[in-house]
Amino acid sequence: MPFPPSTAGDTAGTKPTISKKHEIIIFSSTAIALYGYDQGMMSLINTNRSYLRTMAIAETSPIVGIIVSVYYLGCTVGAVLASYWADKKGRKPSISACLATTMLGNLLMFIAGLSPNGSDPWGGASLALMLAGRVILGVGVGGIDATIPVFSSELSKDGARGRALAQEFQMNIFGLLMAFAINLRVTIALGKDNQWAWRIPIVVMQAFPILLVSTISRLPESPRWYISMDRKDDARRALAALHGDAKAEDMLDEIHRAQQEESDEKIGYIDMLVPGGSQFHPTMLAVMGQVNQALTGYGAVSVYGPQIFELLGFGVREAEYVTLGNYISYFLMMTLAWMTIDVLGRRKLMVWGSGGLATCFALLTVFGGLSLDVGHISVLVTEILGSITLFVATAIFGVCWLATVWLIPTEIYPSGARAQGSSVSVIVWGLTNFTITLITPILFNNAKYWLFLVFAATNAFAGWWTWCYSPETGGRSFEENQEFFITAREEGSWAVRKVDGGKFLYIPRKEKDAEDGKDVPSETAPLLGSRT
Structure with missing residues (x-):
């Protein structure tokens, strides 16, 4: 059983159990780790020779980037569908449907080109099935990314918003680290010419949705959704499971009053996306937050980490080990993120982060040039200095940019528009990451280390835009x-x-x-x- 039996509160003299609130945190964190796992999983699959032969593509082919990036197109579709389904049928049915979709997409990826001896008897069907699996997986994960924050926030009432979200995103990095570690271990054990070296990391991903599906029945449905459906008795039982009978009635009255107030203000996507609409200004902040996060370049770094270290002069296996070390540092530094996000604020972190990232990428351009184009410079020097710089850049991104752009949309919209705002944020995230992950391998193969200079410039733009137009939303109430x-x-x-x-x-x-x-x-x- 994934979770031991729980109660709404502890009783004196009894053995402490995991409360429903903690189960919600564990559930939400595991769901967010699912997205991180995909990033770490694909980073080494992209260089597996058996995988490339099965897909009938070259390592330098732009199709490598297409396979990675179509996932994000699926995410945009999943965000829209899941948000609509969550409002119509409930948060839990929407999440369950997304988890089932995730399992299907992952299974299609696993069986693409499968054969006993690792050859490819499927022809072009292998690539077609892999692309279909990536899109379907994206639909499921995108829906989860859009629905889980709404579900968890409607079930959780106390605590600092920034700290809670940053802690959940630390689990996102744990998923990335877990995937890369598994991938590296089986690659070392089986070699890059063995089909199981890339199929095993894919099928292990099934553990996340299976665990989540097996435990979601233990969680209550959102009391706010029950109230919106005029199911007051169900809302009362959900609140009692979370907070106990004593608090349930008062909280029920509070939610009911809030629902009555919100019902007077209907907000649609037109109000958010059309200039002059009542929510156009906050929507542009949510959109540009995701665009600027993509412009930091760390979607590419997460997926193509080993190739970046190879640009700094490392051999293939050395680059993979250093990438693993970078991900471990990434995970640990996320502790600093949830310690500072409610103290320094979102705006200050993003502006400082952009400045730090622009500096780091400018330095990486120099080190990459010294490694590849200057013969009398010691490769060891550029490897050490370049690695330190990239480790620092990864830490800066995790602390300053990873969680902030997901937090801001939950703080700038009225309640009647928060679900749509979350959906728009995921859609833009999917489209921008689709673009970045699609063009990054092309730039790797043609621009080499000059790619770092591109990211230095885009980080400078992100910092300038944030300083000019992004308000500080931390430490303030919704009003x-x-x-x-x-x-x-x-x-x-x-x-x-x-x-x-x-x-x-x-x-x-x-x-x-x-x-x-x-x-x-x-x-x-x-x-x-x-x-x-």
Whole structure:
């Protein structure tokens, strides 16, 4: 049994058990790790000779990038379908359908070109089945990425928003690390010419959706969805399972009042995507956040890590070991992310992160040039300096950019638009990563180390745009963040330094509770709670 029996609260004299709240955290983190696993899985499959022969492609073929990138197109479709299904049928049915879709896509990838001796009797059908599996897998994972944040936030009420999300994204990196470690281990054991060296990492991915499907029945449905469907008794039972009978009735009344208030304001995609729409400004912030995260280049680094280290002068196996070390560092440094995101704020982290990444990639351009084009420079020197720089760049991205762009959309939309905002964010994430992962192998093969200079420039742009137009949303309640958009509309400017006298340039200071003098950060306010 994945989880031991749980209760809504501990009883004196009984053995402590895992609460429903902790089960929700474990479930959400495992679901997010699913996406990270795919990134780490494909990074070594792309260089497996048996895989390339089975797909009938060369290592330098642009089809390598196409196989990776079509996954993200599937994600965009999955985000739209899952969000619609979650509103119509419930969060849990939507998630279950996405998990089933994920298992199907993964299975198609596993059997593509399968044969007893590892030859390819399938002809072009192998590539066709692999592409279909990648798209279907993307539909499932994209739906999970769009639905899980809404589901977990509607079931969780306490705690800092940034810290919670950053901790979940640390599990995303754990999934990436796990996949690469398994991939590297079987590659070393079986060799790059063995079909099982790339099929085993693929089929191991099935453990994630199987575990999630087997445990989702233990979790309650969203009380907010029950209320929206006029199922008040079901909502009461869900709240009692989470918070106990004593709190359930008060929370039920609160959610019901919030639902009545939200029902008066219907927001559609037209309001979000058309200039002049009521939610066009926050939507552009969500869109540009995902675009700028893609422009940092770390979608490419995650998938093509070994090839990047080879550009710095490492041999194939050495590059794979150093990539593993980089992912371990990545996972550990994510601890710093959830320690700082609610203290320094989202905006400051992203601006500092862009500056640091632009510097690191500029240095990597120099080291790559010295490694490949300057004969009298020691390769060991460029390997060491380049590796340190790339390790630092990875840490900067994890701390400053990985979780922030996913957090901001949950803080800038009214409740009536939050589900659609999450969907738009996933769609843009899918399209931008499709583009980056598609062109990266082409740039590897043609631009070589000059690719780093491209990323240095795109990071500089991301930092400039964030400084000019992205407000600080941390440490503020929903109503306070809405003041930025109202004032921006009244003053006719999106520039943060001009809106409300630059009030949203920085995270606000904590206020003192009038009764007991304690610090009460507004960040701990319920994400979807009613603040009337």
